[in-house]
Amino acid sequence: MSRVLVTGGAGFIGSHTCDLLLSNQFEVRVLDSLQPRVHPRGLPQYLHRDVEFQQGDVRDRAALERALEGVRYVYHLAAYQDYMPDFHRFLDVNATSTALLYEIIVDRRLPVEKVIVASSQSVYGEGKYECPRHGALYPGPRPIEQLERSQWEHACPICGTDLQPSPFDEAVVKPHTAYGISKYAAEQLAVQLGRRYGIPSVALRYSIVQGPRNSPHNSYSGVCRVFTQRALHGKRPVVYEDGRQLRDYVHIQDVAAANLLVLLMKEADGQSFNVGGQRAATVLECAQLVAAACGQPLEPILRGEFRVGDTRHTVSDSMRLRRLGWIPRHSLEDIVRDYVGWMREQDEVPDNSDAAAKEMLLNGVLRPAAVTA
Numbered sequence: 001m002s003r004v005l006v007t008g009g010a011g012f013i014g015s016h017t018c019d020l021l022l023s024n025q026f027e028v029r030v031l032d033s034l035q036p037r038v039h040p041r042g043l044p045q046y047l048h049r050d051v052e053f054q055q056g057d058v059r060d061r062a063a064l065e066r067a068l069e070g071v072r073y074v075y076h077l078a079a080y081q082d083y084m085p086d087f088h089r090f091l092d093v094n095a096t097s098t099a100l101l102y103e104i105i106v107d108r109r110l111p112v113e114k115v116i117v118a119s120s121q122s123v124y125g126e127g128k129y130e131c132p133r134h135g136a137l138y139p140g141p142r143p144i145e146q147l148e149r150s151q152w153e154h155a156c157p158i159c160g161t162d163l164q165p166s167p168f169d170e171a172v173v174k175p176h177t178a179y180g181i182s183k184y185a186a187e188q189l190a191v192q193l194g195r196r197y198g199i200p201s202v203a204l205r206y207s208i209v210q211g212p213r214n215s216p217h218n219s220y221s222g223v224c225r226v227f228t229q230r231a232l233h234g235k236r237p238v239v240y241e242d243g244r245q246l247r248d249y250v251h252i253q254d255v256a257a258a259n260l261l262v263l264l265m266k267e268a269d270g271q272s273f274n275v276g277g278q279r280a281a282t283v284l285e286c287a288q289l290v291a292a293a294c295g296q297p298l299e300p301i302l303r304g305e306f307r308v309g310d311t312r313h314t315v316s317d318s319m320r321l322r323r324l325g326w327i328p329r330h331s332l333e334d335i336v337r338d339y340v341g342w343m344r345e346q347d348e349v350p351d352n353s354d355a356a357a358k359e360m361l362l363n364g365v366l367r368p369a370a371v372t373a
């Protein structure tokens with residue numbers, strides 16, 4: 001049997017990946033520090049009992065060395081994800097741990113046959129847009145002064161026309177948050193060191209992954225969580241900007257399937273892949289779908305607040321992975337139904353959205369709406 005190490009395997013994507021690996025006859029070991037922000041009650045009950053669990057930090061050499069013993073494949077999923085301005089922590093947890101992983105494999109000449117690292121759509125920054133006159137553009141973040149005037153769309157720097165969003169493939173990368181930069185650093189370390197030292201490596205750039213087990217305590221876990229928590233407490237969803245931001249949401253089972261596929265296919269080696277959803281949807285549509293699934297026809301609150309660092313439209317084109325035979329099988333409606341169904345089964349549904357918004361306001365991450373005359 002082949003043993004697989006899954007770092008961050010007690011988390012959302014990791015635990016589903018473990019289940020799929022076990023059902024495909026792999027032995028699975030997890031290294032996870034059980035971050036209190038994700039797991040306030042410690043080891044989650046959903047973790048499969050056949051998983052060999054080791055508690056430890058991926059930045060700790062001894063813990064990582066122990067976890068790598070007798071391992072054939074590695075999924076490196078442990079990460080720090082948040083909106084908070086503790087910039088160094090993103091690099092420390094996400095990038096340094098990836099370098100350490102390769103350092104140990106190379107130093108100890110470990111017979112690891114493949115490493116798969118979790119990257120993110122955030123490596124594209126603002127993504128790709130089209131100007132009807134000037135073609136494809138990859139703008140930087142929107143200036144705060146522009147957002148303070150409630151002007152949400154990107155404008156062409158040459159003619160000033162509002163740009164049209166366009167799905168992006170893997171070609172142009174332009175991260176602009178500490179998280180996005182750390183994820184790109186991690187995937188470059190994996191792909192480049194993997195190439196140099198003959199360790200087949202793959203980076204998967206997930207879009208917004210949603211579904212059961214997405215920690216209700218993790219503030220970086222996507223809008224489905226916060227909309228569901230509020231709806232189940234009878235509160236209206238709060239939508240930033242004008243709610244017309246486009247996103248693509250991908251079901252956790254499609255992500256687990258992508259993880260397994262690239263492990264099994266040699267053709268994936270040395271590459272980065274988008275792992276996106278079936279279609280683009282606005283944040284408003286997502287809010288409305290969640291409200292309907294919760295049986296709460298709650299009208300969204302649109303105050304025109306915005307979060308610094310949020311992108312306007314980000315939609316991945318997953319053709320490269322589709323060419324290897326992967327398809328996203330689940331619709332946004334499936335995603336919302338499965339997530340809301342799972343949340344309803346929980347003993348308690350925490351809702352700290354108002355406190356989180358207050359903290360973001362204090363930190364300057366969330367900015368109030370423009371003052372109108």
Ligand SMILES: NC(=O)c1ccc[n+]([C@@H]2O[C@H](COP(=O)([O-])OP(=O)(O)OC[C@H]3O[C@@H](n4cnc5c(N)ncnc54)[C@H](O)[C@@H]3O)[C@@H](O)[C@H]2O)c1
Pocket residue numbers: 007008009010011012013014031032033034035038039056057058059076077078079080081093118119120121205206207208209210214215218221222
């Ligand atoms: N969920 C998404 O929408 C999404 C999108 C893009 C990329 N990703 C990436 O996918 C991976 C998994 O994300 P997830 O949604 O399952 O997150 P998650 O928070 O549910 O799981 C992450 C796990 O890593 C563990 N962890 C955190 N820091 C650690 C450390 N220093 N040492 C050991 N373990 C540590 C946590 O305890 C947690 O169990 C991450 O790398 C994330 O950046 C997720």
